[in-house]
Amino acid sequence: MIESIVIPMEHGLLLAAVLFSIGLLGVLVRRNIILILMSLEIMLNACGLAFVVVGAHWGQADGQIMFMLILSIAAAEVAVGLGLLLQAYRRFSSLDIDLANRMRG
Amino acid sequence: MNLDVYLLLPLISLSTVILTLMMLIAFCRNLSLTCAFSSIGLMVTLLLICAMAIDIQAAQTASLVDALVTPLIIVDAYALFFSGLMVFSSLCICLLSFNYHRARGEHQDEFYLLLLLATLGGVVLSQAAHFAMFILGLELLGVSIYAMISYPRAGRFSLEAALKYLILSGVSSAIILFGIALLYAAFGTLSFAEMAVLQRENSELDALYILAGSAMLLSGLAFKLSLAPFHMWTPDVYEGAPAPVTTLLATVSKGAIFAVLFRFFLSVDNYQYETILDGLFLLAVASIIFGNLLALTQSSIKRMLAYSSIAHLGYLLVAFIAADSVGGRALAIEASAIFLLAYFLTTIGAFGVVTVMSTEASDHDVDRLDEYEGLFWRRPMLATVFSVMLLSLAGIPLTAGFIGKFYIVVSGVDAELWSLLVIVVIGSGIGIFYYLRTIFAMTKRTMVTSVVHVPQTAGWTLAAVTLLLLVFGIYPTPVIEWVSRMAQAMT
Numbered sequence: 017m018i019e020s021i022v023i024p025m026e027h028g029l030l031l032a033a034v035l036f037s038i039g040l041l042g043v044l045v046r047r048n049i050i051l052i053l054m055s056l057e058i059m060l061n062a063c064g065l066a067f068v069v070v071g072a073h074w075g076q077a078d079g080q081i082m083f084m085l086i087l088s089i090a091a092a093e094v095a096v097g098l099g100l101l102l103q104a105y106r107r108f109s110s111l112d113i114d115l116a117n118r119m120r121g
Numbered sequence: 122m123n124l125d126v127y128l129l130l131p132l133i134s135l136s137t138v139i140l141t142l143m144m145l146i147a148f149c150r151n152l153s154l155t156c157a158f159s160s161i162g163l164m165v166t167l168l169l170i171c172a173m174a175i176d177i178q179a180a181q182t183a184s185l186v187d188a189l190v191t192p193l194i195i196v197d198a199y200a201l202f203f204s205g206l207m208v209f210s211s212l213c214i215c216l217l218s219f220n221y222h223r224a225r226g227e228h229q230d231e232f233y234l235l236l237l238l239a240t241l242g243g244v245v246l247s248q249a250a251h252f253a254m255f256i257l258g259l260e261l262l263g264v265s266i267y268a269m270i271s272y273p274r275a276g277r278f279s280l281e282a283a284l285k286y287l288i289l290s291g292v293s294s295a296i297i298l299f300g301i302a303l304l305y306a307a308f309g310t311l312s313f314a315e316m317a318v319l320q321r322e323n324s325e326l327d328a329l330y331i332l333a334g335s336a337m338l339l340s341g342l343a344f345k346l347s348l349a350p351f352h353m354w355t356p357d358v359y360e361g362a363p364a365p366v367t368t369l370l371a372t373v374s375k376g377a378i379f380a381v382l383f384r385f386f387l388s389v390d391n392y393q394y395e396t397i398l399d400g401l402f403l404l405a406v407a408s409i410i411f412g413n414l415l416a417l418t419q420s421s422i423k424r425m426l427a428y429s430s431i432a433h434l435g436y437l438l439v440a441f442i443a444a445d446s447v448g449g450r451a452l453a454i455e456a457s458a459i460f461l462l463a464y465f466l467t468t469i470g471a472f473g474v475v476t477v478m479s480t481e482a483s484d485h486d487v488d489r490l491d492e493y494e495g496l497f498w499r500r501p502m503l504a505t506v507f508s509v510m511l512l513s514l515a516g517i518p519l520t521a522g523f524i525g526k527f528y529i530v531v532s533g534v535d536a537e538l539w540s541l542l543v544i545v546v547i548g549s550g551i552g553i554f555y556y557l558r559t560i561f562a563m564t565k566r567t568m569v570t571s572v573v574h575v576p577q578t579a580g581w582t583l584a585a586v587t588l589l590l591l592v593f594g595i596y597p598t599p600v601i602e603w604v605s606r607m608a609q610a611m612t
Contacts, residue, residue, distance in 0.1 A: 025306060029302075029303075029306065032299075032302070033299075036295070036299055039295070040292070040295075043288065043292055049284070052288055056288065056291045056292065056295065059291075059292065059295035059299075060291075060294075060295050060298065062295075062299070063295055063298035063299045063302055066299060066302035066303075066306075067298075067302050067305065070302055070305045070306045071305075073306070074305075074309040076309070078253075078305070078310075078311055079305070081253065082252075082253060082256070082301075082302075082305075082311070085253060085256060085257065086256075086298060089256065089260045089294075092260065092264050093260070093263075093264060093267075093287075093291055093294075096264055096267045096268055096287065097267075097287050097291075099268075100267070100271055100280065100283050100284055100287060103271065103274075103280055104280055104284060107280060113284070113288075116280070116281045116284060117281065118278070118281060
C-alpha cells in the first residue's frame, strides 16, 4: 500500500537537476555579485536535495548526512564570499562583477 | 598503541598544531613565533609521515596492510606518499613566505593558520576513502584558499582574483556534488571500496547514472585541476594571488585533488567506460596544446608559469590514462607519483624565486619579464636557481623534471598511447622555447640596477629545494624503489 504513494527517485532527481540548472544559469547570466552568490546557493541546495532523494530511495541515512555537510559547506563558502563582497563594494563602489574584471583572461 | 590512533597520527598532529596556533595568535601576535611554530609543527608531521612510510614498507605483512581507519579514511603507502608531499610543500611555502609577509605590515599571522588548514585539507583528500571525506577535504582546501588569495589588502588584483576563484570554484564544487549524488543513485553507497565491489560483481548497475555522475565529477575536478578547456580562471588567479598562495594553488591544491581522483578511478575502475576515456584523452590533448601555446605569448612570469602548469597537468593525465590497461597500472601509478614529486619541487622553486624577488614590492608581485632582465649580473645565485627550475620544467636531464617526464613517456609507451605521446613531444618542444627565453632574458646586460635583497630564511629554503631537485635528478634510485613498491601494493 505504502509503495503506491512513494515518489520515484527519478522525479526527485529531475527536480534537483532543474533547480541546479536554474542556479547555473543564474551564475552565468547575473552580473551582481550578491545574486551570483544566491545562485550558487541554489546550486548547492539542489545537490543537497538530490542527496536526500537518493538517500530516501536507498533507505539510508547517508543522504541526509551529506545534506547537512553540504549545508555547512555552503555556509562557510558564502561567509567568505560575503566578506569579499564587502571589500569589493568598498573598493569599486559597485557590486557589478564586470567592473572588477580588469585582468585579461 | 592502538593501530587506529597510530594510523591517524599525521592528521592528529596537524590538527593539534592548528588549534594551538589559533590560541597562540589570540594571545600573542608575533610573526616570527607564528612562522616558527607552524614550521616546526609541519616538520614534526612530515617526520611522522616518513616514519610511518618506512614502517609500512618494512611491515608488508598483516596489520598495516588493511589500512582502512573507520570507513572514511585509508592510510596506505599511497596516502602517506601524497600526504608527505602536501606537508613538505606547505613547509617550504611557510619558510619561503616569512620575509614576504614580514615586509607587508601587521596582521599577517592568520595567513599561517589558513596555510595549515589548507594543508590539512590536502592531507584529508589524499587519505579519503569515502565521498563524505572527499567533500570535507575539498572544501577545507578551497575555502582556506579563497581567504588566502584575498589576503593582501593593498594588492592590486588580489580581490578580483579571489572573487573569480570563489565563484568558479563554488560552481565546480556544486557540479562535483551533483555528480556524487548521481553516483550514489547508481551504487547506493558512498564508499570507494564498496563501489568497487559492486562494480566488479554486479553487472546490473545503471550505466547512465554512473556515466553522468563520473562526467560531472570529472569536469568539476578538471576545473580545480585547471585542465583545458576548464582553465580560464588559472592565469588571472595566479597573477592576482600573492606568490606564496600561487605556489600553494599550483602544488597542494592540484596534487591533492589529483591523488583522490586517481584513487577513485583506480578502485572503482571507471576505465571500462569508453566515453570517459575519450573525455580524458581530449582533456589531456587540449591542456598540453593550449597550455604550451598560450604560455608563448605571456610577458608575465606568473602567467607563463600558470600556462605551463596547465600543460604539466596535461602530461600527468597521460599517466592517468595509461592506468587503463590492467598490466600497466602499477607503472602508471609509479609514473604519476614520480612526476608529481618532480613537479612539486620545481614549482615550489620557481614560485619561490618570484616570492623572493617580490619581498620588497609592497602592493604587487615582481613578475614582469623585463624585471628579470640581467638578473644573472645582479644576483647570480638567484638567477642560477631560477634557471635550474626552468630547465627542470623543460625536462632537461640531470634535473628532477627529466625523471618525471621520462616516466610519463615510459608509461605512455607501455600503454601504447602513441598519439598522446606525439602531443607530449610537440608540447615539450614548444615549452623549451619559452623557458629558454626567460633564461636568456636573465643573461641580458641591461641598465636595470635595482638591487634584489635575498632574505636568509627564503634563501636557504630555495637552496635546499634546488639541492633536492638536483639530487633527485642525478640519483633517484631510493625514491623510485619506494614508489614502485607502493605502486605494486596498490594493484
